[in-house]
Amino acid sequence: xxxxxxxxxxxxxxxxxxxxxxxxxxxxxxxxxxxxxxxxxxxxxxxxxxxxxxxxxxxxxxxxxxxxxxxxxxxxxxxxxxxxxxxxxxxxxxxxxxxxxxxxxxxxxxxxxxxxxxxx
Amino acid sequence: xxxxxxxxxxxxxxxxxxxxxxxxxxxxxxxxxxxxxxxxxxxxxxxxxxxxxxxxxxxxxxxxxxxxxxxxxxxxxxxxxxxxxxxxxxxxxxxxxxxxxxxxxxxxxx
Numbered sequence: 001x002x003x004x005x006x007x008x009x010x011x012x013x014x015x016x017x018x019x020x021x022x023x024x025x026x027x028x029x030x031x032x033x034x035x036x037x038x039x040x041x042x043x044x045x046x047x048x049x050x051x052x053x054x055x056x057x058x059x060x061x062x063x064x065x066x067x068x069x070x071x072x073x074x075x076x077x078x079x080x081x082x083x084x085x086x087x088x089x090x091x092x093x094x095x096x097x098x099x100x101x102x103x104x105x106x107x108x109x110x111x112x113x114x115x116x117x118x119x120x
Numbered sequence: 121x122x123x124x125x126x127x128x129x130x131x132x133x134x135x136x137x138x139x140x141x142x143x144x145x146x147x148x149x150x151x152x153x154x155x156x157x158x159x160x161x162x163x164x165x166x167x168x169x170x171x172x173x174x175x176x177x178x179x180x181x182x183x184x185x186x187x188x189x190x191x192x193x194x195x196x197x198x199x200x201x202x203x204x205x206x207x208x209x210x211x212x213x214x215x216x217x218x219x220x221x222x223x224x225x226x227x228x229x230x
Contacts, residue, residue, distance in 0.1 A: 060218050
């Protein structure tokens with residue numbers, strides 16, 4: 001059974017960089033794509049970006065200048081870094097596997113999410 | 121404002137059939153498969169429908185998806201109280217070159 005678990009600080013100061021890690025168990029990170037998604041309080045889901053195990057990335061254009069997603073195949077983990085955090089970045093952050101069948105891509109396994117609050 | 125448009129709320133009584141719409145454009149729904157997710161607050165979102173109308177194993181056949189042109193729909197038949205949740209459509213957008221979600225629909229079982 002594939003499981004994903006987010007980890008990282010729950011509180012980040014404004015202007016600082018958020019660092020989150022997603023640990024994958026039950027599957028090799030050397031397959032599929034791996035995504036980050038977030039949900040601000042009272043709002044809907046927002047895609048942040050994804051990475052393929054060889055390092056290929058794709059980011060939400062609205063966040064691209066501040067986001068870096070990386071992968072550590074030796075630890076079966078992938079990570080999110082988001083710079084210049086503001087209160088608007090307060091959200092629940094989820095990691096998910098982006099699976100594929102033919103031309104259809106979908107996020108089939110999600111972590112439980114981690115709450116990140118931006119406050120001084 | 122979301123690229124994909126969903127009604128903010130929907131409701132039905134137990135046993136009823138409810139549909140949730142998702143409207144987009146030729147650069148997203150019109151050219152890519154649509155997925156649907158069920159999200160209960162405080163839990164991980166769950167894939168409900170992928171590739172327009174495919175159900176992952178374990179998802180009851182009460183849930184079905186369809187797509188026509190630049191719109192998609194999620195139908196839930198035999199509504200149950202446990203179906204009360206937020207539902208999101210999602211797809212790829214060629215113009216934005218990324219994944220886009222609908223704003224979400226809060227389903228209430230009366």
